[in-house]
Amino acid sequence: MKKVAVALAVLIVVVVAALLVAPSFWDWNREKGRMAALVKEHTGRDLQIVGDVSLRLLPTPAFSAREVTLANLDGGSDPAMVRLEELQVSIGLLPLLRGEIQVKSVTLVKPEVLLEVLEDGRANWQLAEAAPAAAAAPGGELRSGATSAAQPIRIDSFLIEDGRLRYRDARSGREELVSGLNAELAAASLVGPFAADGAAVYGGVPVEFDFNLGQLVEGGATAVSLSLQLPQAGASGTFIGALSRHEALRTLRGRLQAEGADLARVVAALPLGAGAPGALAQPFTLTAEVSASNTEARAEAVRVTLGPLSLDGRLAARLEGEPDITASFSAKTVDLDALLALPARAMREGEGNGSTPRPAGTAAPPSATGSAAAGALPRGFSVGVELAADALLYRGQTLRQLQVAARLEDGRVDLTKATLQLPGSSDLAVIGTLSDGAQGARFEGTVAAESDNLRGLLQWLGVDVAVVPAERLRRMALNTEFEAAADQMVLRNADLRLDVSRLTGGAAIALRERPGLGLALNIDKINLDAYLPQQDAAASVPTPSPSQDPAGPQEQAPPAVAPPGLPLLGRFDANLDLRVGQLTYRGLPFEGLRLDATLQQGGIVVREASVADLVGSRGQFSGSLANVDRDPSIDGSLDVSVSTLSRLVKALGLSTGGSLPLESFTLSGAVNGNREMLRFDQRLAALGGSLHAAGKLQLPAGAPTVAAALEFDHPDLTILLRELLSDPGMPAGLGAAAVKGRVAAGGTEVALSGLEGRLAGVELLAGDLAFSLSGPRPKITADLTTGEMPLAALTAPAAKGASSGNTRSVGPATAPERWSRKRLDLGALRVVDAEVKLSAKAIRADKLRLTNAALEAQLADGVLELRRFTADSYGGALSVTGKADARDAAAGLQVDAEVTASNVELKSLLRDLADTERFSGPMTLQSRLTTQGASQAALIGALGGDGTLTGTVTAAAKVEEQAGALVLDILGKKVKEIRGVTDSTTVLFGAFAGAPAKVSGSFVVEKGVAQTNDLKVRGRDATALTKGSVDLPDWLLDSTTDVVRDADPDNAYLTARLRGPLDEPNVAIGGQPFQRSPQPPAEESGGGQPPTAKDEPQHKPTKPEEILKDGLKNLLKGLGG
Incomplete structure (x- = not known):
């Protein structure tokens, strides 16, 4: 019997051992299909196991599977929701025999998890519910209604090795990434206590964490703690509190604390935090009493310190419906000078966005926010912020009463208040709205600024105003509507008052690859001289003398060649509409200034550039200027009117060296060309006449040249010459003048050709004139063909002197008055040379008339040689030759x-x-x-x-x-x-x-x-x-x-x-x-008596x-x- 018992025991042991060892020899790969079907039944997703599957019961039950994939939702960005390189699970045997589940270890090797929300709002982590089981599994059946909480489950170790978690929202374009996740989790049961610690990289920032949560109880509080470490930034944060669970309410209360030795290192470690300002390179702390529930969250007694800066405030959030957050912070004094004085900290290797450099050829990780949402203001919640500071220390002075109130709601930020008191008895106020749309964020609001001591305000800002006279830059007031966006900035309805001047209008700047500028300004009056440096101040600036050059004499570098255009004008476009009522510059009183122009692609269209009055003169230009950035050219019309030239010249500070030939004139016409050639068609109207010139001006590197057609017209040449030459003794009765021809001038040469018309009563049939400065003296060359020349008209005295010329001499006593003893002015014969040829149909002096006159004369070095003068004279011929020598000034004329x-x-x-x-x-x-x-x-x-x-x-x-x-x-x-x-x-x-x-x-x-x-x-x-x-x-x-x-x-x-x-x-x-012969004696005879007196005739x-x-x-x- 004993042997039977022993044999039965051995048989039982053998059978049990066979049952425990048999699974190790079973090929579980053949069960992949059943496993996938079971997962499909409970999740609605396909499971694929590519690698081997193994299961053993001894020495401890263990399961492993390699290359496991769980399918994603249909329409997802990736076919797989979960990928595992290997899954390892080990369960305690003895607890399992007692009906307990003790998971000794779970290991996920290189898991990749994708959590995403599709554009239709479906989330891939929402799995399908399992269908009711129709039959029991081969190993038995679960009890209906059993819950996980009712079954004791303990997890001793849940390991994640090199995990990767991605979150993607297709609706907003937002993407988040956690990589390099290495963590270990433990749970005494499914209701706690829980513990987890590990490290990961979030947004390129390495993070270490330690999380503990006590056992969850209904109707009581559970202790909770979380600790975060940023190793690279040297910062940490902790939360210690309690989680309370009630039937309808969950609450969390505790104390939040964060600290670090260098906030700049923390910011630099965050995404987009590169180049943090040096002011943040200081120790910082954050403390707050935090409470949260299902409906609201609060942070009371919030204190933030950054070096000497301390902010106190509170936060509150309503979580029901659309979240609503309000925050209020205040500070007594903020020392901006101390903060800004800190040097910017250079980023050390390994800091910033990622702990290690990315291998070459790999794609950059997705940004914290998708490109579609770049610059977009968040929606779905609202935030209200109030900031206040009693004093701000900046640039050595105190700014007072900073107050800012803003609210984010429905994708829009309303800045309801932003005020600040600045130095110089100045105030600044800004209100407006920041919104976003298809074109990005946009701010629209108003700016109001006022200063009773603008000079002091500018000096505080570091602007050198020493050269501006002390009585200027005193009062300023600005009110304007302001708009700013990523693509443009606009000022509307601007009203600026500066001292005694007022500026109104608007401005716009297009912020694009090729910037654009729009200005529409109206200035009532401004005296620029009152703001420019005084002449004595400018003259007092010392100029180094050559002897002060320590380097001594050295070879001068060739001067830089200035570009032909203004390259700056080719880099932006502009629309300008500028008006100035009164402007004073260098003593010149400009009135009615106007510029209406468009600059586009290096070309300027000038609709009007004018000055209505400048000491009685006016001017206007309209047209276009092309290629102003590289090779400027002009095409337009000019209209200038001068009422008193001497007054204008004096106002401009020009030196004339004597009286001006013209006092009033108008100049109008077209002008076009470039820096090499300029074409013109201008008409000068002056002294009752006009001069029309049409031609071109060549502007080579050397001397310019001009070639033009001329037309001159005047109703009375006497009046014209008296005005031009300031000589009232000009011959009277020269009559009208109308001459046309061509002019060619360049360097030292001037030539008039093709002259014809009528001048001083003389018909000019053909003529050429030339003037040259190439010789030792100026030289005039003339070749003229005329009709009849009335010398009497050409030499007629002025009206007031006509009587003296008609006084007859009555004897030698008046002879000295006939010939003047005034010394002849012969200087002109010595300072100019001349070659003259003249052919005239007739020469008339009063009634004296010479026909077919021909003259050839030369003036050279003070010697006038009349080579030939011939004429037909009253049926005969007249010939005159001669010489006049004026070289000896003392001897006079020979x-x-x-x-x-x-x-x-x-x-x-x-x-x-x-x-x-x-x-x-x-x-x-x-x-x-x-x-x-x-x-x-x-x-x-x-x-x-x-x-x-x-x-x-x-x-x-x-x-x-x-x-x-x-x-x-x-x-x-x-x-x-x-x-x-x-x-x-x-x-x-x-x-x-x-x-x-x-x-x-x-x-x-x-x-x-x-x-x-x-x-x-x-x-x-x-x-x-x-x-x-x-x-x-x-x-x-x-x-x-x-x-x-x-x-x-x-x-x-x-x-x-x-x-x-x-x-x-x-x-x-x-x-x-x-x-008379002697009278013979009278004859007595003849009876003749001498006649008596009465017989004599009366005549x-x-x-x-x-x-x-x-x-x-x-x-x-x-x-x-």
Whole structure:
């Protein structure tokens, strides 16, 4: 029996051992399908086990599976929700035999868990509920209604090795990542106590944690504690409190505490915390009494310290519905100087976003917030914040009463209050709203600032205002609407008052790759001189002298070549509408300034750039400027009006070196081109006339050149020249002027060509003028072809001086007044050279007329050479050559001239010069004259030379003279007393009247006196010989003409003596006809009695004789004068 018992025991042991050992030899890989089906039944997800599956019961029950994957929701971002490289589970055997579950260890090797919310709101951690079991499992069936809490389960160790947890919300684009998770968890039961500790990397920041939770009880409190460590930042935080559980309420209360030696290291370790300000590099602490429930959370007695800074406040949050958080913090004093004085801390290797550098070629981890939500304000909750500080110490002064109140709600932040008292009796207030939309965050609000001592405020801000006069920068007040966004900043309805000036308008800045600027400003008045440095202050700045250069003389670097444009203007676009009512700059009073322009892609469209008044002048430009950033060009119109040029020049501080030729003018027209060539079409209107110029201005590296067509027009050239030359003695009656041509100028050369029109009564048929500065003296070259030239009009005296020129000389006493003794100004002949050619259809001086005139002259080095002057003169020809030397300033002018007049018709000449036609016939004059002197009187007094006069002359008697001769001839036969007169009349008229008479003679001029001894007029039966002199200095004539008959060649038949002023000499006639014979005695017979007085006629019986004598005088004057 004993052996049977022993055998039975051995058999039982063998059977039990077989049952315990058999699972180890079972191929559990064949059970993968059943395992997947079981998971599918309870979760609704597919389970895939790629690696081996094993199960053993001895020595302890253990299960393992490799390469396990749990499928994700349909439509998820990843096919797998959970991936495990290996799962290991070990359960205690003896407790299991007692009906207890003691999990000795659970190990997850490299688990990857994805928790995500899809765009339709489904969460992948929400698993499908398991269907009711239809039949019991092969190993038995669970009791219906059993709960996990009713079954004692203990977990001694739950290990996670190198885990990775991702959270993704497709609706907001938010992504979170926990990587490098290594932790161990323990639970005495499913209701606690719980303990967990480990380390992970969140957002690139290594974190160590230690969590403990007591056993959960209903209706009581459970102790809870959490400790966090940031190893790289040297900071830690703890929470110690209690968790209370009631039927409808869960509450958490405790004390929160955090501290660290360097807040900057904490911030630098956080995402986006690189480059933390040095002010944060100080020890910090945080303490608060925290309470939370299902409906609300509070943090009372909150205190935050950062170095010497201390903030006190409270937090409250309503958790029902949409969470609502309110916070209030205050500080007594905040020393910003001490905070900002701390140097910025350089980030050490391994700090910041991640503890180790990312291997090359790997993708960056997702940011804390997705790109879709970048810059978006959070929604789904509201936050209200109030901040207050009694004093802020900044830049050595105290800022007082900082108050800020803001609220975040429905994706919008309302800044209801932000005020601060600044130094300089200044206040700042800001209110507005920060919102977000499709274009990102946007702030809209108003800014109000006021200062009673702006100078002090600016000095506090570090702005150097020493150069601004002390009476300026005193008061300032600003009110404006303000808008700021990621893409632009806008000021609207701005109203700035600065001292006595007021600025209104708005501004906008587009913050894009190519910035844009918009300005619409209106300034009522501003005196820039009142804000600019005073001249004496600027002059007091010492300028280093060359001797102070410690480096000594050294080679000068070549000057930098300035860019042709303004590159800055090519980097942004702008719209400008600027108006200034009154502006004073450098003493210039500008009024009505306006700039309306657009800058785009380096081009400027100027709709209006104008000044309404500048000391009586105005100007305006409109058009466009292209490529201002690299190669500027201009295309527009200019309109300038100057009322008083001298006043404008004086206001501009320019030096004119004398009087200005113009006082008022207008200039208008088009201008276009670039820095190399400028085209223009301008009209200058001044002094009642106009000058139109259209052409181009070349602007090479050297001297500029200009080529243009000119049109000049003026109704009265006399008035124009009197104004331009400031000479009231200009010739009167020059008349209208209208000339056109072309001008070409460059460097030292100026040329006028193609001149035509009418100038000073002269028709200009063709003409070229040139002016050159290339030689030792300026040189003028002229080649002109004209119509008739009225010299009288060109040389007519001014009206006020006309009477003096018409005063007749009555004798030698007035001679000094005829020739001026004022020294001639010959300087112009020495400072300029000239080449002149002139062709004129006619030259007219009063009634004197020369036709087909041609002139060639040269002026060089003070010597004027008349190479040729020819003209047709009254049927003859006139030729003049000569030279005038002005090189010797002391000697004056030395003149040498030759004059030839050939075959000049006397009748036409005397008709024009003396208004008589009594003499006719061709005459020829040849003369050579010289003189030297420094005045008119000296030149006349030094006149010398000689000449000849030849030709024929025909004298015609007047009708009354012929009638008188006939009467006298009749009477002479009857009256013996007048027979001599009739005889002389008969002789003269017979010899010289009505028939050509040959003329010949010569003359010599010495010291201004012309003398002749052989001037003869050979008549038919008589010869008139004239001897005499013409004294030009004294303006006197003294001549004697003897008429000799061929019948009596040794005795003068008649003698005419001319003496007195040259233009009105006294004439005396004598000779044989006027010598009376002795009276014979009266005959007694014949009965004739002498007539009595009463028988004498009442009129003078000699009147016919007087008439004849007058004729004789005129005839003899013509023959001898």
